[in-house]
Amino acid sequence: MLALVQPIANGVLLGGIYAAVAVGLSLVFGVVKLVNLAHGDLIILASFLCLAATQAFGISPFVAAAVVIPTMFMAGYLLQRLLLNRALPKGLEPSLIICLGVSTVLQNALLLVCSPDARSLPTSMATMTIPVAEFLTIPVTYVIGFVSAVIMIFLLHVFLRKTFLGRAVRAAADDAEIAQLMGINTGKIFAAAMGISLVTAAVAGIIVGTTFTFYPHSGPQFLIIAFGVVIVGGVGSMIGTLAGGIALGVAQLLGAHVLGPGYQLLTGYLFLLLVLSLRPEGIFGKQA
């Protein structure tokens, strides 16, 4: 029984990281009603930007966040304003395909500019662990990732509830037409939502970069994780995203504990397929 504590603890922490990866996707899906298929690649883009910043200025990845986060916000704002706002009136499919196009362009551009080697963001804490008990050691990077994710999700939750921009975003999500009647410029709000989504992607990118090794083609892998979390947790609820991430993380690591480390992802996918067929709107989602 005690042997399960380690996988469950790791699963919870990993789940927080997964939630950070998924938050941006959930936000855009809920607000702009757009499935951003480029989300995974945008996270990897952030990781590479952070890598470039750390190598150029010789600073720690966490300090480089000060550069990466505003850059990603601008990128998201412009992406929505210039490309996606034009496609949205045409229906769901055109914007889906444009996002897939952006994803492909990003992946291949990264492969061309940076070589396909494995990268990771250098931090002194990469191999540190905290021994809690003889059956439980906690990797420091996982803890940092989990805490950052929870803080980010909490901030986003407060932002959506308390600030004017947050309420405008929620209004546009509920009913874009009425929101426009209330004087909200939905084009700018959608762009802001996309910008915020990319800010979360930037944070996720830094977390991912310091915790795992990444390649230019790692994007789709994280997109699937994000989708999985959204499927389990439901769209539009920040708490749901956190719960979904934790559920997925625990499912993966328990599976790995029972079947072997090669099966970690497989158990995750089987768990996702199960939830998808039984309760596609997720634990916290609204019934369709």
Next chain:
Amino acid sequence: MLLVITFFLYAAMAQMWNLLAGYSGLISLGQQCFIGLGGYTLAVLAEQYGFPVWAAVLVGGTVAALFALVISIPLFRTTGVYFAVGSWITAEALKIAFTNWDYVHAGTGIFIRSAYRISLGEVYYAALAVGAGAVALVYAILRSDLGLGLAALSEDEIAAQSVGVDASRSKLACFLISAFVTGIAAGVLYLQQIFIQPYNAFSIDWTVRLLFIVIIGGIGTVEGPIVGACFFVLLQRVFSDYDHFSMLLMGATAIIVMLAAPRGIVGELRARWGFEIVSTRRR
């Protein structure tokens, strides 16, 4: 020669993706399931049981169709983007399962040695048959009662069901047909490539390419996937020295097409000048 073989096979697989997305409203991100299964059936049967390769290709298509039948039970409970993601997750699950399965040599892959004896000319005729067959099949479907039902469903699903079109049966039929033909095309493809491993066989890149091919060519048209496949193969040839550049251009072209000409090359030609080679209208 290799270029034309690639063109025929991609055209066939793109026709099948178009059948699902353009005519049945099922946006599939999981075609690589059938590609991997078709290829692996060929590999296992030919290598480990000494099956004649062409028979193995046909069995590959059947295995893919059977898998489609099984996976449709959970997948058809979902719609829209959840269906797309579900089909992708299924493919990823297959990828990991095959990577850990010693029966198919796990991650190291299989060399199909009996394929060495097959000449490029034979593969060419096989690819031609598959490509032309796929187009003919799609045309036949669209002119049949199934096609009429599909057209009605795409207009208004509930109204179509109320006049007796069985939506789930029609979609399932298209799903199975698409799996079968994609499996066979994959068999011929791996006959030419001779080596298969899980990471490439079940990669999402397959479906991304098919998607771009259909979108650029013209979704919902019979000629669209053919034109798109032609474009894709030419792009690959022109930029063959610059690895990822051709895919980058495919992505960029797809974005431009979606913004400027959402019906694709053939779709726009058809809309503006009534240009049609293959008409599926009933007069």
